Amino acid sequence: MPKITFDQVAKSYGSVEVLPPFDLALDDGEFTVLVGPSGCGKSTTLRMLAGLETLSGGEIFFDEKPISKLEPKDRDLAMVFQDYALYPHMTIAKNMSFALRLARAPKSEIEEKVRRVAEMLNIAPLLDRKPAELSGGQRQRVAMGRALVRDAGTFLFDEPLSNLDAKLRGKMRAELAEMRDTIDKNMVYVTHDQVEAMTLGDRIVVMSDGLIQQQGTPEELFKSPVNKFVAGFIGSPSMNFIDGELVDDDGKTWVHGDGFKLPLDLDISARMNDVQTRAVTVGLRPSSLTTDISRGAPIELKVVVSEYLGAQSVLVTRCGGADVLVETQSTSPVRAGSVQTFGVLTNEIMIFDKASGLRL
Amino acid sequence: MQSANVNRLTPYLFLAPAALIMAVALLYPIGYMIYASFLDWNPSQRIGEADFVGLRNYVNLLSDAAFLESFWVTIKFAAIVVSVEMFIGVGLALLLDRNIRGMSLLRTLFILPMMIAPIVVGLMWRYMYHPTVGIFNRTLKSLGFETVPWLSDGSWAFASVVIADVWQWTPFIFILSLAALQSLPQSAMEASRIDGATGWQQIIHIKLPLMMPVLIVTLLLRLIDAFKVLEVILVLTNGGPGLSTEILSLRISRTASEFRELGEAAAMSNFLLILLMLLTFGMFFYNKAVEVRAARLRAAAEED
Numbered sequence A: 001m002p003k004i005t006f007d008q009v010a011k012s013y014g015s016v017e018v019l020p021p022f023d024l025a026l027d028d029g030e031f032t033v034l035v036g037p038s039g040c041g042k043s044t045t046l047r048m049l050a051g052l053e054t055l056s057g058g059e060i061f062f063d064e065k066p067i068s069k070l071e072p073k074d075r076d077l078a079m080v081f082q083d084y085a086l087y088p089h090m091t092i093a094k095n096m097s098f099a100l101r102l103a104r105a106p107k108s109e110i111e112e113k114v115r116r117v118a119e120m121l122n123i124a125p126l127l128d129r130k131p132a133e134l135s136g137g138q139r140q141r142v143a144m145g146r147a148l149v150r151d152a153g154t155f156l157f158d159e160p161l162s163n164l165d166a167k168l169r170g171k172m173r174a175e176l177a178e179m180r181d182t183i184d185k186n187m188v189y190v191t192h193d194q195v196e197a198m199t200l201g202d203r204i205v206v207m208s209d210g211l212i213q214q215q216g217t218p219e220e221l222f223k224s225p226v227n228k229f230v231a232g233f234i235g236s237p238s239m240n241f242i243d244g245e246l247v248d249d250d251g252k253t254w255v256h257g258d259g260f261k262l263p264l265d266l267d268i269s270a271r272m273n274d275v276q277t278r279a280v281t282v283g284l285r286p287s288s289l290t291t292d293i294s295r296g297a298p299i300e301l302k303v304v305v306s307e308y309l310g311a312q313s314v315l316v317t318r319c320g321g322a323d324v325l326v327e328t329q330s331t332s333p334v335r336a337g338s339v340q341t342f343g344v345l346t347n348e349i350m351i352f353d354k355a356s357g358l359r360l
Numbered sequence B: 001m002q003s004a005n006v007n008r009l010t011p012y013l014f015l016a017p018a019a020l021i022m023a024v025a026l027l028y029p030i031g032y033m034i035y036a037s038f039l040d041w042n043p044s045q046r047i048g049e050a051d052f053v054g055l056r057n058y059v060n061l062l063s064d065a066a067f068l069e070s071f072w073v074t075i076k077f078a079a080i081v082v083s084v085e086m087f088i089g090v091g092l093a094l095l096l097d098r099n100i101r102g103m104s105l106l107r108t109l110f111i112l113p114m115m116i117a118p119i120v121v122g123l124m125w126r127y128m129y130h131p132t133v134g135i136f137n138r139t140l141k142s143l144g145f146e147t148v149p150w151l152s153d154g155s156w157a158f159a160s161v162v163i164a165d166v167w168q169w170t171p172f173i174f175i176l177s178l179a180a181l182q183s184l185p186q187s188a189m190e191a192s193r194i195d196g197a198t199g200w201q202q203i204i205h206i207k208l209p210l211m212m213p214v215l216i217v218t219l220l221l222r223l224i225d226a227f228k229v230l231e232v233i234l235v236l237t238n239g240g241p242g243l244s245t246e247i248l249s250l251r252i253s254r255t256a257s258e259f260r261e262l263g264e265a266a267a268m269s270n271f272l273l274i275l276l277m278l279l280t281f282g283m284f285f286y287n288k289a290v291e292v293r294a295a296r297l298r299a300a301a302e303e304d
Ligand SMILES: Nc1ncnc2c1ncn2[C@@H]1O[C@H](COP(=O)(O)OP(=O)(O)O)[C@@H](O)[C@H]1O
Pocket: A013, A018, A036, A037, A038, A039, A040, A041, A042, A043, A044, A045
């Protein structure tokens, strides 16, 4: 279980620079999630780590050892592919034992390991079948099993759940989370789904357009995103952004915009005194708005749609020209079409520079 | 009701002209040949004047040493050329299945021989095999070796026609194998690299098994073709020396034109036809079996 370090690693295809040089350090035994929208270079990063793509610059180290010239098989890793990549002509048992058979492990040991992993993943009855005879969810388990049978130091996952339906995905996500706690290995997991990232990651690396935007624990990313991209990407439903302006009035700092004027808490306004810019974007999480106006600063919103999700509802409302989502308990129903006053939890307001998107 | 009937008939109506032409162009000659194989018929007679001799032509064949010899030559020829071509063709495809600059030009060059008319191939090789001015013997001589009787010695002549055929038809196997290789699931290949397979292990455990359906069909196609080979050998050796390179189609043509035994020639043709039909049926049933298996697998997968 080496400590993995990317040192100024870069990747270009021809003249197209997909990943500008970046640094990244993954601690030993950590579950790291690379998350970001489709096309941002997550798979490329993972595939360079696996040795399936060459590096255009920089070096990757396992502990102190440079590995960019090593073949995939010499890097001591196992990988689960997005499309599972099972060997179509081999039975499930043969698929799972392929690596061990190549390594000439003793037959009894191979059988024992395959059986143990198959039981853990509930695929023991399928061992004699071919991949074509399995459903999508079963194939996914086999792909997982094929990686787990090996005693590799590092496990790589490239969007392993993205081809499953929502229900199965939720189930597998929970199983993965459980596995994460029982298996003490390096795991690097790529996904575009921030829910997966938040539930699975010890540490999350948020990427966009080939750049690492921020890395940290799920809580750090949620509570203190460094920029508008991370703030909007992490959290569901995603954060509301409304353009506004900082104004000083009545001895306090306010943020003022089309249809709202909100007071800033002391610690935030103290930070605002240090910056030049007055044109800002206000970030409000749907959970920072409440129907209980006694708990926060008042804001008037026109309710457009109420999406009932069960215990909770998401209100789509309008504030001036901007859409604002509000998360409420379904027990206090709100009529669509009405204009209502909501309370804003001012300590959860985030202020971003309108031009650069950086959090102030 | 009426219009439904018409609708159902429409496709057959459209097929009818093609079916008619097929029947006339294909079935008529075959029927003619089968009928002729029961006659004692020489080319100066009209077919109506020939005597009906039943199965005599077929019985004669089985005791005709020259026919049996040429049958054996054909089998030997087909088996050897197809094995060698498969080996080299698949091998080359495995070697050249990579993206290096200039590879596409190289691939195009490799398939050129297949595009040359067989007669021309025959003539070309005949010049190259020429005992005094041919390139092979000239080269051997200038290097100080003995010259080789390429076309004038029985064993050498057989080897020479094998070489010419391998030169012409290896590309066929090469392109089909290359196409098969390039359509293999890329991620399975990557998975095997991560699982620790070396280049060889990848070929043996992943590539070849996955290519197998294409390889089997290619093999059968080539076998069918090899049994029918004529032009190159006709031009190179005309079956000689002796009977050493007299393959079945040559024997048939000689029986008809030289020995003037049209009935006997027809019987031989039927013999060859039956052989080829067996191979074709083999291919057909293999394809059928693959399809049925695929359908069964799909059905099983959907049940879960
Ligand atoms: N083989 C390739 N050739 C050229 N461009 C590529 C290649 N593979 C990926 N890219 C580009 O690199 C970018 C990142 O791709 P990828 O790492 O697959 O993104 P994702 O984050 O969705 O996994 C994309 O813009 C993609 O178009």
